[in-house]
Amino acid sequence: MLLTMGRGAGKNNLSKEELRDNKRERDAANYQRKRTEITRKNALAQIAAPIIACPCGLTYKNYKEGKRSHYKTHKHELWEEETEQGLVPLVCQKIKQANNTETARLFINNHYLDNNKFSAAEKMGYVAKFVRLLNKLPDKPPPPLRKVKLFIRKAKPDTN
Numbered sequence: 001m002l003l004t005m006g007r008g009a010g011k012n013n014l015s016k017e018e019l020r021d022n023k024r025e026r027d028a029a030n031y032q033r034k035r036t037e038i039t040r041k042n043a044l045a046q047i048a049a050p051i052i053a054c055p056c057g058l059t060y061k062n063y064k065e066g067k068r069s070h071y072k073t074h075k076h077e078l079w080e081e082e083t084e085q086g087l088v089p090l091v092c093q094k095i096k097q098a099n100n101t102e103t104a105r106l107f108i109n110n111h112y113l114d115n116n117k118f119s120a121a122e123k124m125g126y127v128a129k130f131v132r133l134l135n136k137l138p139d140k141p142p143p144p145l146r147k148v149k150l151f152i153r154k155a156k157p158d159t160n
């Protein structure tokens with residue numbers, strides 16, 4: 001009876017090869033079970049994931065894979081490159097008609113088109129040159145100071 005208990009060669013009357021085959025089968029079954037579990041968990045996470053509006057202008061489903069694949073898109077990489085190089089603030093600093101992110105974006109997009117940069121990949125390859133060109137421009141003059149009128153109200157007399 002003791003001979004059939006425990007593990008290892010000699011303890012359960014199985015040869016080394018049989019033990020190895022058994023272990024291989026157990027491992028394969030465990031792997032399959034875990035894989036199914038992980039696939040199911042990922043599918044559920046994907047369904048439940050909220051949709052995120054990325055500052056790059058695209059949206060993605062906020063779960064591990066969705067986020068990772070979004071970060072690999074050309075459009076997101078372009079946005080990252082532009083942000084890293086400080087393109088929008090630089091345009092606001094140098095270009096008269098760009099006063100905020102929206103007008104700076106308009107200028108940037110027009111400049112890309114004027115220079116035949118149409119795809120995100122083409123634009124990405126151009127960002128460094130764009131920044132160099134902008135840096136050669138003088139800063140735009142500060143906006144004229146606005147006149148501010150001050151009104152002084154007389155305090156109301158106490159009615160009591």
Ligand SMILES: [Zn+2]
Pocket residue numbers: 054055056057058070071075076079
């Ligand atoms: Zn993005």
